[in-house]
Amino acid sequence: MKVAIVHDWLPFMGGAENVIINMHEAFPEAPIYTSICNRMNMSKTLREADIRTTHLQKTTKKQLDHRKLFPFMPTAMESIDLNKYDVVISSSTSVGKSVITGPDTLHICYCNTPMRYAWEQRGNYIGPLTGKGSFRNKMISYFMTFMRVWDFATAARVDVFVANSVNVARRIHKHYRRDAYVIHCPVRMKMFHTSIEDGGYFLCVSRLQEYKGIELAVKACTREKLPLYVIGTGPMRKELEAMAGPTVKFLGFVPDEELLEYYAKCKALIFPGVEDFGITPLEAQASGRPVIALGKGGILETVIENETGIFFDEPTPESLIDALHRFEKMSFDKEKLRSHAMEFDESVFKERLKRFVEEQYKLFKTRQLSGVTIYK
Incomplete structure (x- = not known):
């Protein structure tokens, strides 16, 4: 079973990045695909991992704020070639789940959250960006309408959703109309x-x-x-x-x-x-x-x-x-x-994740012709 890991971006360490460390430890042979990465801000474990970035990494010698590159993220993530993998595990708070996989690849999305700034928390994010400028406000609002449509559409590319909490599972169902399993986030006890x-x-x-x-x-x-x-x-x-x-x-x-x-x-x-x-x-x-x-x-x-x-x-x-x-x-x-x-220790998370991926891959292989009817 050949596995790849996908993450939105890796400009610095945070809670989602600690999840990536545990995914990497659960599947040490799996490369990590991401839009951009600043290895200087990564923990030692990730600095030494096989991290593969998109063309956005090469747009400048100076590491840009990933938020400024956001309009280019959709096409960057969709350009990643994942056809040679049996399983793709995307860790997503935004664009990670948008990668394109073929019919022979199982795509499991570990969703830290649906895109916050596109859905119910858009006011908390967009308000400080737009300020009082009405033209800028309108342009960002139009763009986020497009992002909501795109975000909903890319949810269909995921075969199985896993949420990091019941709270997120409810949001996945609300925004994407998809059911989700729950595997709580790990803590490095x-x-x-x-x-x-x-x-x-x-x-x-x-x-x-x-x-x-x-x-x-x-x-x-x-x-x-x-x-x-x-x-x-x-x-x-x-x-x-x-x-x-x-x-x-x-x-x-x-x-x-x-x-x-x-x-x-x-x-x-x-x-x-x-x-x-x-x-x-x-x-x-x-x-x-x-x-x-x-x-x-x-x-x-x-x-x-x-x-x-x-x-x-x-x-x-x-x-x-x-x-x-x-x-x-x-x-x-x-x-x-x-x-x-x-109860939330990383050892619990890694054991559950490995078992879940193996179980889902077996089910995926048996269901590959589901919905196919040969008419004679």
Whole structure:
């Protein structure tokens, strides 16, 4: 069984990229096809992997922002030749699932989410891009209408959908009218450890983008004069720094060995956005630390309220402040937190993924003539 892995793009590391590492470890002989890749921003495992990029990688010597190349992504992904593979596993949050495969190739899409900016979260993404310019607003709106049509059409190229959460499976059914299996995202449990030390700070670990909701944590901790460390980079950093008080520190990119210590010693992870699944809450729990989260989206599948964390109901600083006050009166068991996170360990993910791919390929081979009637 010859396998290939496909991913949207690899400009930096994130939750979806950690999934690719586990896919690569489950199928080490499989090459990884992607639109563009910046190996300098990859973990050692991916830097040494067989990564094959499209012509977009060759358009410039300087690595471009992948978002600026987005209009060219559809044709780039469709140009990838995958005819020699028995199974293609696409990891997709956007264009990954759009690759074209032949009738002898099984295409399994591990969908981290349907394209967020084309569907129900388009306002959170497109609004900051368009600003007040009506012409630009109209042009982007027209383009996204095309992308919705294209995105729906490319869902038909997938033989089997796998969602990273029940939350995403519901979105797949809503937008693509397709059923999906669920295999939860993996957490690299071996990386994380607990600590008896308490650093006395709250923690956010996130890309600093509009939809992540980090401004809620910054405003809440500024008002309450609570120490907050924000780890991550992104286009909102300057705006967030401008609204932050002296108790909020922005640490930017932090190497893994340092990140593990920040997790292990924080009071709690604040998770103020709505995510399809959310890896960082599980990383915090693997470190024996609870989560304070907006009670919407994939977080409902990974945090047990009042056992491994607490929820706040509204995406407002006031609602988060109320949760912070409740949190101060509670206590959490580190071993219970870590034990819960173990259910999402990467070893569980890899075993399930390999078994699932093998089962689906056997079914695919027996159904290749399904729907074919020879008329005599």
